Amino acid sequence: MSVRINNGYVITANAQNACMEGCVIVDGGIIVYAGSEALAPDMDVARTIDANGGIIAPGFVNTHTHVAMNLLRGYADDMALMDWLQNSIWPAEARLDEEAVYWGTMLAIAEMVSGGITCFSDMYNFTEQIAKAANDAGIRALIATAVLDIDGQGDKRLQKAADLFDFVKDYPRVEAAIGPHAEYTVSPEMFKKVGKYAQKFGSRIHVHISETFGEHSECIERHGKTPIGLLNSLGLLELPLMAAHCVWISDEDMTLMAEKDITVLSCPGSNLKLGSGIARVCKMMDTGVNVSCATDGAASNNNLSMMEEMTLISLLQKGVNHQPMLMPAKTAVRIATINGAKALGLEQITGSIEAGKQADLVIIDTSGVRYCPKTNLLNHFVYSGSDADVKLTMVGGDILYEDGKITFGDIEEIKAKASQQTARLVMT
């Protein structure tokens, strides 16, 4: 379908960070024009949308989440990490099955599109169901099957990871990745096998790195190397690797990651909530590392709002470094959009509003009190707005959310099915 969105303030997140009043024209799922209305090509379109002076921005790219964990939102909060995992999360997750993951994912996708997310990157089990739900909904996704061998099930999981590559091949917006869970759950031998699989499938590697101080320092005790140092010694940094969290990485880790083009998936809200700490994001960026941001799962966030993460990552860097100039609004937007696309290897097709890219975008209603007075729409978007301002979310030209409603399913059915699954998972 062809669509022309008029009367907008376009935040492009292109290389020049251009923002301008104008319009966006979409044809065949592709952005064919973004710029001033006066210079727009004269095209017949199936639908014209009036943005009413609102923002047209790239959709958010949520680079690290576990979408099915929406089923466990609010179930166990304010607990110590290991108590939380061992006594609440893992027992519930042990009851997961394909149906639960499918409906948990649908719930999460409904939440994500309502907050302007057009692409997500996941690491979990039952990943075929995550892929199926993403395809059913029409959202873009990079899905990594979790691999760990601490329980002796490594090769079985590796096979499941391999299966996913075949499973997603007919899903146009879904790609598979491989997800070695973390240094403390994956042996060096298994990491090497993962590396070979990633080479074979040409896939990205999605891994948790140095989320907590304990995890980081115990790796040094075990191996005489940081997690990043260990992965480097195993050859994994030669492959496209996405490192979630990175709260405790060293300066040397950062230098190595910049050299090897390893990308960071920072989860500021989850890192606070679980008591992990605050990642040194500005230092990473100064070192040359590509930093994206993400919500993590809803069990540790407790929502999937990239709008909130975008605000938080900026505020935290200003506050912790005592420098209010750090991470200005335009940088926060890049972290939440184009940097995420780069992290996922999708920067050629999404992450910014530029002619030739997929039409993955949002329209933000700026008529509310939080956008008044209209001094600076970019500042309002980052520092004042909220998910509730999202008027429309489009992926590849398809509208997945508009005026408070998802278009790909019955929200009441999704909530009911997800709630039934939760009741089963958390039964005691």
Added chain:
Amino acid sequence: MSVRINNGYVITANAQNACMEGCVIVDGGIIVYAGSEALAPDMDVARTIDANGGIIAPGFVNTHTHVAMNLLRGYADDMALMDWLQNSIWPAEARLDEEAVYWGTMLAIAEMVSGGITCFSDMYNFTEQIAKAANDAGIRALIATAVLDIDGQGDKRLQKAADLFDFVKDYPRVEAAIGPHAEYTVSPEMFKKVGKYAQKFGSRIHVHISETFGEHSECIERHGKTPIGLLNSLGLLELPLMAAHCVWISDEDMTLMAEKDITVLSCPGSNLKLGSGIARVCKMMDTGVNVSCATDGAASNNNLSMMEEMTLISLLQKGVNHQPMLMPAKTAVRIATINGAKALGLEQITGSIEAGKQADLVIIDTSGVRYCPKTNLLNHFVYSGSDADVKLTMVGGDILYEDGKITFGDIEEIKAKASQQTARLVMT
């Protein structure tokens, strides 16, 4: 008007932190019952509201703000503090007049009630207009006229502060306070005069304390005392004093504040955004200090969402202290409600849902995806919800906001008038 709100989950914030399924009955502006529906008194009421399983909570008490600064939202962000003040904020504020402050306040009140705030505490100039707007809208307010003498205008301002006490006497929900701005703008002599005024009027004192490291350490250089130590030496801690920010107060300051019953108005979002730092809120509370939370002005936040501040103050304490058990959801709710009422000396009339108190409350719609699955409504309220979930805001039994609309004015007129004022203030 009498109202019965049925089918709710009541978060009382009473001394026992009780939460229960039930109803709330309001008569003559007063809560006459809160508890199970089965035990509710059989009363004729003018209106019955179905909360539809949603939350009924005390309205938020926003203890430190400068509401008229809504006019400068987004005007100057990502700047160093003194550059921001000297080159952006102060020149704009120099053009403020009564009309600007009135409409800026109305805009802020519209925003606050849409986010469930039922009471605010302000410090600014042209405070008669703030009081008038609060009274026109029907919101509860404690308004302090800013007093400083660094420019030689101290006695004039002190007179204005005195005038406000007379001005508000016919406004049932508005009280006056006196607001010596900060140690670096108010001389010790003027602080003593302020103390005498506060005694004379029986009023509270609202002051900025140790917001930045520079301010805190320069006071020690000047006086050999911290700002709190200085105020103690001037006798001001014997009076009911509300200390905003307190990011850099010492352990000794905390002990003194606990002894003297001095209350903290913590502004976590503003403190991050301006690069001031992160207040040691849990340490303060462990020492026995009453801590409330607040938005500060919209020029440094950039919105007036207490929902966001409630979440943030909890997450920050967990994250910075590396202890996810710190500041659990029930404590965050207290900080945003009853602790705020205590800070303002209003805990006998507001801040919790208890029979005999003013009906200052909110109804939260829990039918959205962020409240699904319904594992724990208290956790969802603190960690997942947003202002957009506020369905109704009531002050003293009067509904000020319902289903997306304010009831005390025309929102389009308020936005237009405020925007006109902003255009005048920021003209270059």
